[in-house]
Amino acid sequence: MVEVEDLYKKYGEFTAVDHLNLTVADGEVLGFVGPNGAGKTTTMKIMAGLVQADGGSVKISGIDALKESRMIKRIIGYMPDFFGVYDNLKVMEYMEFYASIYGITGSKAEKLCRKLMELVDLTDKSEFLVDELSRGMKQRLCLARCLVHDPKLLILDEPASGLDPRARHGIQKIIKRLKEEKKTIIISSHILQELSELCTSVGVIDHGKMVVRGTVDEIMLHLNASNPIQIHINDGVQKAINVLKNESKVKNISISDKDISIGFLGSEDDEAELLKKLISNDIKLSSFARQSGNIEEIFMKATEKREVLGDEDKDKSGIW
Numbered sequence: 011m012v013e014v015e016d017l018y019k020k021y022g023e024f025t026a027v028d029h030l031n032l033t034v035a036d037g038e039v040l041g042f043v044g045p046n047g048a049g050k051t052t053t054m055k056i057m058a059g060l061v062q063a064d065g066g067s068v069k070i071s072g073i074d075a076l077k078e079s080r081m082i083k084r085i086i087g088y089m090p091d092f093f094g095v096y097d098n099l100k101v102m103e104y105m106e107f108y109a110s111i112y113g114i115t116g117s118k119a120e121k122l123c124r125k126l127m128e129l130v131d132l133t134d135k136s137e138f139l140v141d142e143l144s145r146g147m148k149q150r151l152c153l154a155r156c157l158v159h160d161p162k163l164l165i166l167d168e169p170a171s172g173l174d175p176r177a178r179h180g181i182q183k184i185i186k187r188l189k190e191e192k193k194t195i196i197i198s199s200h201i202l203q204e205l206s207e208l209c210t211s212v213g214v215i216d217h218g219k220m221v222v223r224g225t226v227d228e229i230m231l232h233l234n235a236s237n238p239i240q241i242h243i244n245d246g247v248q249k250a251i252n253v254l255k256n257e258s259k260v261k262n263i264s265i266s267d268k269d270i271s272i273g274f275l276g277s278e279d280d281e282a283e284l285l286k287k288l289i290s291n292d293i294k295l296s297s298f299a300r301q302s303g304n305i306e307e308i309f310m311k312a313t314e315k316r317e318v319l320g321d322e323d324k325d326k327s328g329i330w
């Protein structure tokens with residue numbers, strides 16, 4: 011549904027988006043992650059038709075987003091990282107104003123706005139002035155506003171930024187509902203744990219380039235493959251070390267009392283074989299598990315790699 015090819019954007023001499031490629035399938039929820047200044051907002055604004063690209067292409071449902079920005083605005087809902095609100099409007103009036111932009115007026119607009127306010131849990135605030143809402147409520151209102159024209163694609167730029175955990179949870183719940191409704195969602199965030207619960211896939215952007223892209227499962231698998239296996243031995247530590255030393259896929263061994271940690275370059279089947287071997291050597295162990303990674307590590311590893319590598323290598327690091 012979304013195809014970004016070779017996207018390029020410069021601000022003066024500074025390259026903010028550097029030949030970025032990205033495909034997002036229908037129904038996918040993509041976590042768009044990257045350090046400050048990586049180019050997330052710029053990319054999202056270009057997709058939403060708010061910033062002009064200097065090169066490349068963006069297609070949304072086959073429509074050229076760089077040329078047909080009016081048409082694109084009908085099929086996407088964009089939630090900016092900073093949004094202006096009309097402070098002297100009541101919540102309901104604010105929603106109806108946005109509905110009217112899309113030609114929805116009268117009782118139809120009222121019904122729709124009430125439904126959306128229910129979705130974002132603001133029903134009891136409909137007569138409040140927008141200015142009287144808390145930050146979390148304003149963010150939820152902004153999200154509701156993005157939905158008035160029932161867009162297929164949602165581009166949400168840090169929808170939960172600056173919110174406390176409870177308010178973040180509120181936003182997450184709404185996004186989960188939208189995911190169930192099969193909306194395609196691109197969501198940027200710095201709160202990575204929140205993305206791993208919501209997203210089906212992750213894209214990490216750094217210095218304007220996509221450095222990691224894949225489904226959450228694929229990335230976790232890849233990440234976990236480089237994580238150590240932790241073994242807790244109840245009886246037979248020395249025997250276990252002797253077995254491990256003779257295994258070609260065991261790359262390093264560190265021991266702390268009855269806990270052994272090994273670097274292991276093998277598949278899940280290889281892990282099973284190793285476990286079988288330890289047990290058949292009469293070693294009593296109570297746990298044997300690959301340390302599991304989290305999305306935070308994906309981010310750290312992906313962006314750290316680019317800091318460590320030289321420019322030439324950066325391009326090779328590409329997508330895992």
Ligand SMILES: Nc1ncnc2c1ncn2[C@@H]1O[C@H](COP(=O)(O)OP(=O)(O)OP(=O)(O)O)[C@@H](O)[C@H]1O
Binds near residue numbers: 024047
């Ligand atoms: N209008 C602008 N004029 C000049 N430079 C800009 C402009 N907008 C963004 N930039 C620069 O482009 C780079 C990318 O900014 P962008 O806002 O896209 O990053 P980001 O990944 O969204 O960052 P953050 O996570 O901090 O919001 C930054 O170095 C920023 O300073």
